[in-house]
Amino acid sequence: MPSVEQLLAAIDGYKEEMIGALGELLRIPAIGPENGGDGEFERARYLKELAERCGFEEVEMFDALDERVHLRLRPNIVARRRGSSEQTAWIVTHMDTVPPGDLDAWTYPPFSPRVVDGKLYGLGSEDNGQAIIASLYAAKALNELSLSGEKTMGLAIVADEERGSEKGIKFLIREGVFRSGDTIYVPDYGVPDGSVVEVAEKSIMWLKVTVEGKQTHASTPEKGINAMKVGSKFMTFLLDHLTEKYGKVDNIFIPPISTFEPTKRHQTVGNINTVPGEDVFYIDIRLLPEYEPEEVMKTIKKIAKLFEDRTGANIELSTEQMTKAGPPSGVETDGMTALTKAIKTVCGIDPVARGIGGGTCANLFRLAGFEAYAWQTVEENAHSVNEFSKVENLISDAKVFAILMGSLCYGNDIDGL
Ligand SMILES: [Zn+2]
Incomplete structure (x- = not known):
């Protein structure tokens, strides 16, 4: 039987690959048309391939039509590892970014990522590249164990988060991708020590x-x-x-x-x-x-x-x-318990559940009737000049996601979960 230690060691072993993958994806612009960009098509192509390389046999594209961009489509990637039940634990991340703003203000060019002092600089590195790569490699570690669980493990990498989610999350909800009873994690909010899980908004x-x-x-x-x-x-x-x-x-x-x-x-x-x-x-x-x-x-x-x-x-x-804010997500649910345990195991802290002033896409899921939790570890520099992702956070968030998805989907088959 594989153990938690093995799972965590696997992720440590992916470190260089993860840094490389995050760098690759940041080189490909993915800016929505309202922000003067041409959409996410090229970045999605790279990420679909990466999802397959991370061991997903089922990777589906849900393309929303949008006349304003290249090939008239906004791509959404849905990767699943099926369990015996349709119930799914999801990590939802977004591949689009805001525009870089004044290019002269960037010390490190926004589309030419590089690592300096343990920080990977680039536009979209922390928002939301870090979580895309962390969730993909968490899934890779689990996929490589070839376990068959009850719950389905799902990753959705969506378009159009920065300008309303009409062609991203809202589109996937309308398409019926998420089913009643699914649990949703949205790593698009966090604090530097990873101690806050966002469960409600105003x-x-x-x-x-x-x-x-x-x-x-x-x-x-x-x-x-x-x-x-x-x-x-x-x-x-x-x-x-x-x-x-x-x-x-x-x-x-x-x-x-x-x-x-x-x-x-x-x-x-x-x-x-x-x-x-x-x-x-x-x-x-x-x-x-x-x-x-x-x-x-x-x-x-x-x-x-x-x-x-x-x-x-x-x-x-x-x-x-x-x-309008959706109803707060439960704090005594299996979903919250599993996340709390995963954070405690990796970061050594007991996170607290909090509500914030508003503005994350977790609210879209709450409005649609899902329990949704927003958590990640960030230095809070999303949308800033010289945005960076701390490599340490990239790796430790991947560990948290691996334990989280591992305990929800394969809890009986991994020693220590
Ligand atoms: Zn974001």
């Missing part, structure tokens, strides 16, 4: 407020309606009211409350002696999942009406983004 609402008053000379303010004055009073009243009304505390979240933050504001008039007739500002709202964004919007509209009646200004409200 709903995100980006509110745009446009206050229309009446412009006039600042020496005769009574002849106009100062939109900035109305806007400022409305803003502070609104923020206080919302903070109090939606003030529940849930300690699984960091921070443990709903947040209401004014952020962007347009410039009003260009000179000091004019009363501005328009004021436009934005509020970033993150709601605990128990609150309905629609209900909060109703409250905001009521208060806006009050200010309109009082001041004579016109207040227009619109949402720039409204993403």
Whole structure:
């Protein structure tokens, strides 16, 4: 019977190969059309081959049509090692990246990866290349044991994560790739010591407020309606009211409350002696999942009406983004237990389950009714200039995934799981 030690030693043995594979994939750009790129086709071709080399006999492509890119398709790779049951434990990673931004700002060219001081530099190295390679080589270590388990082991390497997942995760969910009862791991969120498993998110609402008053000379303010004055009073009243009304505390979240933050504001008039007739500002709202964004919007509209009646200004409200949070994933499930055990074995720590402000694709799975867990070990430099993946994290995350998938799919056949 193979042992956990053997499994971990196998991954140590893959180290150079893993660094090479991550470097190879980073050389091939995979940027979506909204970001000015030509899609993921070439990178997917490389990764499909790599999945086969990692011992998967069943590697399927799910191509979403997209007129805007090369060959009009956005590729999604689904690799499975079938068990006797259809129930699947999935690791879902994404192959697309954001654009590099200002090339001159990169010390290490974004598409020419290299290892310096134990860090592999390159665009997409940490987001999400590290997890793609870690999950593939974890699966390789298990595939090489040729065990036949009950649960199916699945890897999905998807397109279009950076701009909404319409041609990636949402497409695969619509295609019925994931089945009720499957457990989903999304290594696209993490902290440097690997101690946090993300199990819940807040709903995100980006509110745009446009206050229309009446412009006039600042020496005769009574002849106009100062939109900035109305806007400022409305803003502070609104923020206080919302903070109090939606003030529940849930300690699984960091921070443990709903947040209401004014952020962007347009410039009003260009000179000091004019009363501005328009004021436009934005509020970033993150709601605990128990609150309905629609209900909060109703409250905001009521208060806006009050200010309109009082001041004579016109207040227009619109949402720039409204993403509802799915229900938090269970913390006493087999899926969470297996992940906790795997992290403890490899990293020597007991991870904590946490909710965050929002924005990972784990939420898409929660909205679709799945238990989804976001975890990896990162230096938190996704979307930064000189993005890198720490080689140490690449290897130790692969070990965590190997133990995780090993215990879920082949728990009875590996000594020590
Ligand atoms: Zn990502």
